[in-house]
Amino acid sequence: MHLASPIMVLPTVSPGRTLDVPAPHVRLVGRRRPARWVAATVVVVLAAMFVHTLVTNERFEWPTVAHYFTQESVLRGLWLTLWLTAVTFAAGFVLGVGLAAMRLWGGPLLQSVSFVFVWIVRSVPPLVLILFWFQLASLYPQLSLGIPFGPEFTSVDTTHLIGPLTAAFIALTIDVAAFAAEIVRGGLVSVDPGQTEAARSLGLTPLRVFRRIVLPQAMPAIVPASGNLLIGLLKSTSLVSVIAVTDLLYSVQLVYNQNFKVMPLLLVATIWYIVITSLLAVGQYFLERYFARGRRGARPFVDVLRDAARLRPRVSGAPR
Template sequence: MAAAVIAVLTAMLVNTVLTNERFEWPTVGHYFTQAAVLKGLWLTVWLTVATFVVGFVFGIALAAMRLWAGSLLKAVSFGFVWIVRSVPPLVLLLFWYQLASLYPQLSLGVPFGSSFATFDTTHLIGPLVAAFIALTLDVAAFAAEIVRGGLVSVDAGQSEAARSLGLSPRRIFRRIVLPQAMPAIIPATGNLVIGLLKSTSLVSVIAVTDLLYSVQLVYNQNFKVMPLLLVASIWYIVITTVLAVGQFFIERRFSRGRGDVRPFVDVLREAARLRPRPFTSDRPKAPVAVGQ
């Protein structure tokens, strides 16, 4: 019954999407590959990749500080993660964009002494630089906890057993700890990348010409709001789908040897079925008495 209800609702949704003329699908197709939209798409992809790479490397350093450094560095790592995770990304973005109101000039030099170089903050930190810094810091805070959680999930007894066999710490980490931590790190990292992709739409608030801001510029001229929003939504869905497929194959690569890993084709085939699989019980049937 649940499958039938879902099938009917899905058919109704497809019908209204295809037959409602207010969606203006010809307009969507016209602007889907326009130069302005593709330029904003490229900036969105670049900002996602750049901030993720730099932020994740920074997050690995923070996780290492939290796990193996001294008390001072542990406190610094904990404080950074605590503050950045507590502040919404939009507030962090606006803070860096308005940094010139706090520090009109930034200088390099000796503390409480003379400065060697002075920079105008307004010219140094523009909208794109502010977006890069804010998103990178946000990624670093969450990546630090992802990496730390994956590493501490590995039983410490395995490292102790490897040390008793005479293995070096580097080899223990590379051959024993990291392979077992990766299946726990990769799913959360995939969610982080997809969340970062969607968070890049926040940079439109400070007039960075990403995908969302590009379509906003177009519909402010022709007033085709819904078709242009559909263009942006479809592009976000396409990129997210590519990232999800890549995440699946990376998870499969690091989960070799586990019995619950199935080919991707089987996963798609099972997801496409509209009827539930029949329930089979492993319990043996009770014997039926003669004459019943």
């Protein structure tokens, strides 16, 4: 006796048609990262401990911080810090653009001058520059105006000409110029030379090529570094307190030298620096987004904050 073997009947598919078979449900499971969760737990615990000590430690004297935060003398120092940051950055960046142009398009002499200037200034700390210009009268008691190697028309006492604020302005401007020159030069060099050659072949003038072709492509590389330079300059202005310029730091120093509330007054200066730096960072983001329009990666500011607040980063292209 023989048993009939089961026969599997396959559905027939006519030529030119595909077999409609439901696709199995696939559930994507992310890779487990226990080390990341351990590290995140440690960071959260440390952050909670830090917040706890800020709230519970009475020696921070938060009522004192709140009292002096908007005091008139502190606000005057804050205004001087902002003014010094703005004028030195503007003057230094203009000088840096000139140095970059000398390095890129000048002759051998101008290129050498630009290179030596940037090399020396970047090698000297800003504090040394400030002290050097503040003590310039010890080297040159008088500055004269006249024909080189000839008669002098007029002279002025260096001590009265270069005061503390002037010395701070000159020193910080020179420091910014050296770094701005390299930022601008690096941004311009990053543009493919073929872009310029293609534009020149279309009959565009060199100035129009620079304004319409080279500069828009160089700005995405120049803006982030320039924003970092500006924020660094804001913090570097605190160095002028060593020559008695009444900036934000020196203003709070004058106060705590009278009431001996050192830590609360230092917290006042710290919070103001954090606020200003945060505002500059937001402005830098929108400026970067403006020059990066039409490029991939330019996202709204809300999305940037949302991704920064996530514990686990979002995979590109994944649904929100």
